[in-house]
Amino acid sequence: MIKHALRLLSIPVILALGSCCKGGSGGNATLNIAVFHHSKPIPGATVYIKYNATEFPGTDVSAYSDHKQAAGNSNTLTFTGLHCGDYYLYGVGFDSSLVLPVTGGIHFQIKYSDRNHTESTNVPVTE
Amino acid sequence: MHRKIIFSFCLWCCSTGLFAQELFPTSEPASNVPKGVIGARITEESYKEVSLYRNMISCRLMYGLFSKLTVMANFTETNHHGIDFPANLASHTHVGNQTIFTSGNFTRGVVYPYLFTGVDLYAKFRFFTRDGEHRHLRMALYGEWSNVNVAHDEAEPTLMDDTKGYGGGLITTVLKNHLAVSFTTGFILPGKYDGNSPDLAGGPLVPTTLTYGKAWIYNLSFGYLLYPAHYHDYDEPNINVYMEFKGKSYGEASIVQYGIKSVPIQTPLLEAGNYIDVFPGIQTILHSNLRIDFCMGFPLYNQSYAHFYPIYMFGIQRYFFLRKRK
Numbered sequence: 001m002i003k004h005a006l007r008l009l010s011i012p013v014i015l016a017l018g019s020c021c022k023g024g025s026g027g028n029a030t031l032n033i034a035v036f037h038h039s040k041p042i043p044g045a046t047v048y049i050k051y052n053a054t055e056f057p058g059t060d061v062s063a064y065s066d067h068k069q070a071a072g073n074s075n076t077l078t079f080t081g082l083h084c085g086d087y088y089l090y091g092v093g094f095d096s097s098l099v100l101p102v103t104g105g106i107h108f109q110i111k112y113s114d115r116n117h118t119e120s121t122n123v124p125v126t127e
Numbered sequence: 128m129h130r131k132i133i134f135s136f137c138l139w140c141c142s143t144g145l146f147a148q149e150l151f152p153t154s155e156p157a158s159n160v161p162k163g164v165i166g167a168r169i170t171e172e173s174y175k176e177v178s179l180y181r182n183m184i185s186c187r188l189m190y191g192l193f194s195k196l197t198v199m200a201n202f203t204e205t206n207h208h209g210i211d212f213p214a215n216l217a218s219h220t221h222v223g224n225q226t227i228f229t230s231g232n233f234t235r236g237v238v239y240p241y242l243f244t245g246v247d248l249y250a251k252f253r254f255f256t257r258d259g260e261h262r263h264l265r266m267a268l269y270g271e272w273s274n275v276n277v278a279h280d281e282a283e284p285t286l287m288d289d290t291k292g293y294g295g296g297l298i299t300t301v302l303k304n305h306l307a308v309s310f311t312t313g314f315i316l317p318g319k320y321d322g323n324s325p326d327l328a329g330g331p332l333v334p335t336t337l338t339y340g341k342a343w344i345y346n347l348s349f350g351y352l353l354y355p356a357h358y359h360d361y362d363e364p365n366i367n368v369y370m371e372f373k374g375k376s377y378g379e380a381s382i383v384q385y386g387i388k389s390v391p392i393q394t395p396l397l398e399a400g401n402y403i404d405v406f407p408g409i410q411t412i413l414h415s416n417l418r419i420d421f422c423m424g425f426p427l428y429n430q431s432y433a434h435f436y437p438i439y440m441f442g443i444q445r446y447f448f449l450r451k452r453k
Contacts (some may be wrong), residue, residue, distance in 0.1 A: 038330035054321075057384045064142065090386070100224065105386025106334040107321060122331035126385045127226050 023052040023085030023114050025066070029110045030118040033068075035091045037102045037125050040080045041075035045093030047123055049079055052089040056105045064090065084115040091123035100127040147365040148350035149300055149307035151189070152420040152442055154371060156309050157265035157300035159253050160191035160446070172288075174395040174435045181207050181379055181434070183288050184427070185445075195254070201247040201287050208277040209239040210290070212335050214325040216280055217382045217390040228390045230397060233280065245275035247287045251298070262303045266344065269313065270295045282380035282397045283433040284317035284339040292317035295390025304351040315342040315377075332364035333384055340378030340399055347372045365412040369422065375431070376401035395432060402429035406440070418444040 023036040035045035048064035050057045057063045068077040090116075104125035160166050166189035173182045184204040192198050213231040219226050248271065253265035268342040271294040273286035284290040296313015317339040323332035354366040380397040382390040392398055408422025424438035 016211055024274075034331075036330050038328035040330070058389070088386075098221070098224070103385070103387060107386075124326065124331050124333050124385060126388060127221075 002105070006035050012047065021084035021086075021115075022083060022112070023087045023110070024083050025051070025081050026068055028084030028116045029082040029084060029114060031082055031087070031110070032118060032120040033079070033091075033123055034120075035070065035075045035077075035093055035123045035125060037093070037095050037098075037127070040095065040097070042091075042093035042095060042102060042125060043070060043075050045075060045077075045091055045123075045125070046070045047071050047077055048090040048092070050088040050090070054107050056085045056086065056090070057088055059090075059103070061090075061092075082110060083106045084110045084112045089121070089123050093125055095127065098127060102127050134302050141288070141416055146351040147418075147439050148305060148367045148369075148409075149309060150367070150412070150418060150420075151304055151307075151309060151371055151408065152348055152370055152410060152422045152425075153373060154311055154348045155249075155251060155269065155298060155311060156255055156307070157251075157267035157298040159195060159197040159267070160189050160274040162191045162194045163188065164191045164446050164448050166444060166446045168442060170442040172438060172440045174438045176435045179236055179238060180366050181205070182241075183207065185287065185419050188284050195252055197251045199249040199251075201249070201382060203244045203247065203275065203288055204241050205244050205277070206239050206241045207290055208279050208450070209237075209242070209293050209333065210278060210322065210336065212278045212280055212322050212324045213237055214327060215258045215382055216324055216337075217326075218327050219384075219388075219390075228384070228388060230390050230393050232394050232396065234312075244288060245273060245291065247271065247273040247275065263301075265300045267298045267300075269298060271355065278320055278322045278337075279339065279433075280337070280396070281433045282340040282399065283343050283375065283431060284315045285433060286315060289301075289433060292339075292408070294344075303343060307348075307350040307417040309346075309348045309350075311338060311344065311346040311348075313344050315344065317341065334386055336386075337385045338381045338383075342377035342378055343344065343375040345375075345376075361415040365410075365415075367410045367412070369406070369410065369420075370410040371406040371408065371422070372403055372427065373406060373424075374401070374403040374428075400432065401431065403427045404431065404436075404438075406438075407438075416446055418442070 035042045046069040048067040051065040070077045102125040168187040170185045185203045189199045213233040219228040240268045251269040253267040279289040294315040300309040320340040324335040348371040379399040404420045405427040406424045410420035
């Protein structure tokens, strides 16, 4: 009976050891981000990043770990020095054609196998 | 040890011969797999959706961990859903300075490739047993966990083939002579699916989270041993007929897009619902071990939006007893 119990207990322990990635700074991964409203690039957008998060942390930007802003003529920006793990990205911009602010969030995961690579993702936003 | 296992297996063969009518094709009885015995089951479930067949192939491994505790693992492959949600599940339009989010009746019958959807773990503990001659009353508690991860696009959760999450409940099985009756009631607490939807305006995929409705299940199963009327030996084939009523009530789904925008639910596919399906079935058991069953499912009260009708189910199952390693 003890043997059976130990066998069963070993399964979650092995699974826990396998998931050793924790999103945060100090790593070697790079994340390139482009901000779009539908197919329209949003130049000058800001993206807030929350380390080790899979859920939307909220619209209060002080709850985020870091942020970057795209240049005024570009919709792309880059976070460098990231660990593998989970990140939540929250984009804030302005759609000049609608004359409306646009926002949107997305979860992104850097896999262990990509911990030294450059990854890319879009952050779709809406009004 | 080896003799003990063979002895328990023989006892189980006897009980299988006598109580085979409680081996329901779609529901679990309160009885257990004997300690130390491994079972394997392959199930195929099909239904026609518009012009194509949706199939689920499931491989189940069972093990009698203790005399009162059975554990199971189901590995499932289906072409029910894809990785991304279908177009029109949720979308929005711009009217002046306003944005109107809608959820719609998306196209059914979309072709999806076969996907390994995940693993479903199940444990059943029999806590009450009252056995008599040709009769028994047994009760068991069960718990279930699933990590199935596909873009299921209806409110109704189903742990083994559509949604991840947890479940649990109570099984009560009564057997008297040739008739077995079993009632299962339980709950499903589904997880959500974080996926993407196509952007109808041609932009990048839209992050979409679908949270499925919590569900209650209530299944009533009848089984009747048709042949043989009296056993002469345990190699005699069994023929059993079944009538199973499978009911479910589930809550409304919720959709969030762009991480922040809640989408109103405007389609019955994602609304709360309840239904009862009926599954007549037939089964043969050869050499008190090899079990082959077939059943079909039809709507009896309301209908499920998670599948079409009729549903065809075919299953084949066999038990193996372990040899002690030297």
